Amino acid sequence: MKTECFDVIIVGTGASGLTVALELAKSRSEQNTKIALISKGPILDGSTLYAQGGIAAVLDEDNDSIDFHVKDTINAGAGLCHEDSVNFTIEHSKAAIQWVIDKGVKFSKEEDNYHLTREGGHSQRRVIHADDATGKALSEGLVAQVKRHPDITLFEHHMAVDLIISPSSHSQKKEGQCIGIYLLNTQNNQVTEVPAKFTVLATGGASKVYLYTSNPDTSTGDGIAMAWRAGCRIANMEFNQFHPTCLFHPKAKSFLITEALRGEGAKLKLPDGTAFMHKFDEREELAPRDIVAQAIDYEMKRTGSDFVYLDITHKSPEFIIAHFPTIYKRCLTFGIDITSEPIPVVPAAHYTCGGIMTNLDAQTDIPNLYAIGETAFTGLHGANRMASNSLLECLVFGKAAADKIKSELTYYDCMPELPPWDDSRVTGSEEGVVITHNWDELRRFMWNYVGIVRKNKRLLLAKQRIRLLQREIDDYYRQYIINSDLIELRNLATVAELIIDSAMRRKESRGLHYTLDYPYKDDQTFLNDTILVPHNY
Numbered sequence: 001m002k003t004e005c006f007d008v009i010i011v012g013t014g015a016s017g018l019t020v021a022l023e024l025a026k027s028r029s030e031q032n033t034k035i036a037l038i039s040k041g042p043i044l045d046g047s048t049l050y051a052q053g054g055i056a057a058v059l060d061e062d063n064d065s066i067d068f069h070v071k072d073t074i075n076a077g078a079g080l081c082h083e084d085s086v087n088f089t090i091e092h093s094k095a096a097i098q099w100v101i102d103k104g105v106k107f108s109k110e111e112d113n114y115h116l117t118r119e120g121g122h123s124q125r126r127v128i129h130a131d132d133a134t135g136k137a138l139s140e141g142l143v144a145q146v147k148r149h150p151d152i153t154l155f156e157h158h159m160a161v162d163l164i165i166s167p168s169s170h171s172q173k174k175e176g177q178c179i180g181i182y183l184l185n186t187q188n189n190q191v192t193e194v195p196a197k198f199t200v201l202a203t204g205g206a207s208k209v210y211l212y213t214s215n216p217d218t219s220t221g222d223g224i225a226m227a228w229r230a231g232c233r234i235a236n237m238e239f240n241q242f243h244p245t246c247l248f249h250p251k252a253k254s255f256l257i258t259e260a261l262r263g264e265g266a267k268l269k270l271p272d273g274t275a276f277m278h279k280f281d282e283r284e285e286l287a288p289r290d291i292v293a294q295a296i297d298y299e300m301k302r303t304g305s306d307f308v309y310l311d312i313t314h315k316s317p318e319f320i321i322a323h324f325p326t327i328y329k330r331c332l333t334f335g336i337d338i339t340s341e342p343i344p345v346v347p348a349a350h351y352t353c354g355g356i357m358t359n360l361d362a363q364t365d366i367p368n369l370y371a372i373g374e375t376a377f378t379g380l381h382g383a384n385r386m387a388s389n390s391l392l393e394c395l396v397f398g399k400a401a402a403d404k405i406k407s408e409l410t411y412y413d414c415m416p417e418l419p420p421w422d423d424s425r426v427t428g429s430e431e432g433v434v435i436t437h438n439w440d441e442l443r444r445f446m447w448n449y450v451g452i453v454r455k456n457k458r459l460l461l462a463k464q465r466i467r468l469l470q471r472e473i474d475d476y477y478r479q480y481i482i483n484s485d486l487i488e489l490r491n492l493a494t495v496a497e498l499i500i501d502s503a504m505r506r507k508e509s510r511g512l513h514y515t516l517d518y519p520y521k522d523d524q525t526f527l528n529d530t531i532l533v534p535h536n537y
């Protein structure tokens with residue numbers, strides 16, 4: 001089955017997908033652009049919805065500057081940030097925030113000025129926010145605009161399965177360009193071919209590859225896995241960021257406690273009340289995340305404790321409730337009153353710094369295929385993303401992608417024929433347990449063997465396990481009718497292998513990649529990206 005042809009398919013409805021959709025659909029006086037916007041669940045899902053801290057940007061020009069923000073980003077990135085990408089992103093930060101405000105999103109104010117908070121790695125207050133629920137305000141504001149726009153056709157509960165790449169004999173302008181996607185309707189399990197002149201992957205990160213994560217269920221690395229299978233290079237997958245402070249409670253499914261608490265002076269403490277960050281970094285609680293997460297991991301292992309505490313009780317209850325209403329209310333449901341007692345916290349997988357390689361126009365290695373947001377690797381974050389730079393990246397690169405696509409749209413037509421989805425040789429499965437078992441096993445060994453602190457031996461064990469799982473999953477994929485769980489498991493396994501392979505190559509410790517076998521930085525050999533090249537590149 002085939003749908004009509006779209007000018008642009010956008011896979012993902014987080015900050016990056018919504019931005020590119022609105023920028024493309026912007027002007028009703030220009031020729032209409034037919035856009036398909038796809039989310040595998042409801043439109044309001046994905047990491048963007050859960051973002052707490054805010055968006056970093058140079059807004060207080062009396063005390064801050066582009067140079068300061070650039071310098072802080074590069075410092076956090078531990079030598080691997082691409083300066084062109086850092087400059088490009090931060091130079092566009094003020095305009096990106098103005099664009100969001102113009103779309104009707106309301107940020108917190110103090111008297112007449114926007115309130116700017118601080119997070120780890122930032123030398124200045126520069127994080128604009130909507131209390132402690134910035135992602136909700138941003139998503140709801142942009143979604144309201146998207147729903148009103150007649151050029152955007154929304155496909156909720158639809159999942160991109162794979163990209164369709166033209167065989168060279170069929171290509172119009174260039175060989176092997178992206179000409180659409182296979183799309184699974186997750187409510188009736190039917191797959192449709194969707195043709196498009198341009199495809200944008202805005203599918204978010206891959207932190208679900210780990211057992212404990214701050215991310216929602218959508219973060220299964222689908223875009224990275226699809227792009228890899230189609231022939232794109234993937235970079236720096238060893239740098240998965242672990243957020244230092246997620247709520248530790250048996251019933252709290254990885255609820256994040258924003259770094260902005262530490263920005264307002266909250267202290268990390270051992271269960272006996274002793275502060276410890278001064279032993280690890282002179283910036284203490286406001287050191288970049290890699291340092292804070294590694295310090296917590298070290299102290300938990302040293303003391304045998306399951307958690308550490310984060311204590312903001314030095315602030316008045318009025319201040320805490322006004323600045324962190326979501327966290328206050330959520331913790332209270334678990335019996336923790338953060339105005340009078342410390343919060344038990346643990347690190348959890350949070351952000352995928354690596355991803356699909358793109359240029360500053362968000363173009364990937366495959367013609368007419370773009371990648372933006374957490375699924376992309378633009379070089380901005382280096383070996384460790386600075387807090388609140390990711391929503392900014394979604395906004396800036398979303399606009400850059402839209403500008404480039406608009407400039408090329410008239411040169412392309414839709415492909416008349418797409419290779420049809422072939423499910424003639426598969427049957428229904430009665431072995432669903434294979435999916436649930438492998439899903440659990442994969443996330444557990446990734447946590448234990450490829451987590452915050454790594455070792456050659458554990459990486460080797462993980463590599464052996466992932467090879468076995470890949471074989472089982474491939475067999476299953478070839479024999480049975482697909483569903484969303486199988487697609488996600490297949491993608492998670494691909495991403496897990498990319499992470500393991502990248503981590504095995506980096507024989508040093510840098511940023512988010514810390515290994516006991518090579519505990520120091522080696523600038524002579526490893527001051528470069530880890531680039532994995534697929535066989536069909």
Ligand code: FAD
Nearest residue numbers: 012013014016040046047048053054160204373374388391
């Ligand atoms: P997402 O927002 O994750 O959206 C991904 C979209 O892709 C979803 O719509 C999903 O349905 C869709 N999708 C995925 N796969 C498929 C598929 N196969 N088919 C169809 N659709 C698919 N960053 C900051 O800068 N500041 C913060 O304060 C901040 N706080 C955070 C707090 C939390 C709890 C988390 C988890 C992250 C936070 N981050 C923050 C990181 C930031 O939120 C994310 O990096 C960013 O929102 C990613 O946006 P995105 O558009 O790339 O992807």
Ligand code: SIN
Nearest residue numbers: 052053258259387388
């Ligand atoms: C947080 O609020 O601590 C998360 C910010 C981020 O991940 O950028």
